[in-house]
């Protein structure tokens with residue numbers, strides 16, 4: 122089956138202090154602030170023309186996004202996610218992290234013949250971030266290929282969101298449900314951990330070696346590389362063929378709401394997935 126999922130559109134994180142989140146994500150990541158509304162507990166940033174990052178501060182008796190209130194959507198807690206950068210920007214990024222006083226860990230995920238160094242660090246809220254080099258000339262291009270974005274001085278030169286890692290308490294059920302209920306393209310499992318990789322594109326592809334593709338990783342509750350956790354109760358947005366996803370979700374019988382042209386679904390593990398139509402490509 123061709124997967125109806127086209128690309129990663131955005132991610133929402135739960136934070137307990139919005140101004141601190143706005144400072145971190147504008148100053149360290151250099152993201153463009155689109156809105157900051159303390160009353161609604163929302164700060165939203167542009168990552169690039171196709172992707173956004175959102176922070177939600179939970180407020181009692183109030184939904185951060187009223188459209189998603191029936192699904193009890195929350196931002197993710199302690200979520201591991203990765204940013205795409207150019208490989209040559211990795212070393213300068215370590216110096217930028219040092220300048221901001223952030224501790225980082227480097228791990229080589231490649232082979233001696235083809236190194237694939239990656240750098241991990243945490244935001245002030247316990248979300249685990251990663252900088253992963255991507256080969257812009259690789260032929261495995263996502264729907265919205267990464268490209269350099271102008272960032273302020275002293276900000277990390279991130280291009281786009283690469284991957285999101287979610288925790289699932291019932292790992293075996295998740296392995297069957299994600300392809301069946303939403304159409305995610307299962308790529309592979311790690312041999313030594315309960316860790317599944319889904320390619321966000323029409324079909325499964327090999328990960329690694331600088332692929333510019335985007336990924337959904339799904340783990341059981343575990344501490345992964347560099348002490349990273351998979352996120353709980355995440356809200357993740359995907360570009361998709363919404364009608365194709367809707368027919369799968371309807372067959373599965375999952376709770377969902379219509380959100381404009383999109384569809385939001387509450388997964389049995391408490392994650393809320395939003396599927397939105399692809400915007401017209403720029404340039």
Ligand SMILES: [Fe+2]
Nearest residue numbers: 202203251284
């Ligand atoms: Fe990662």
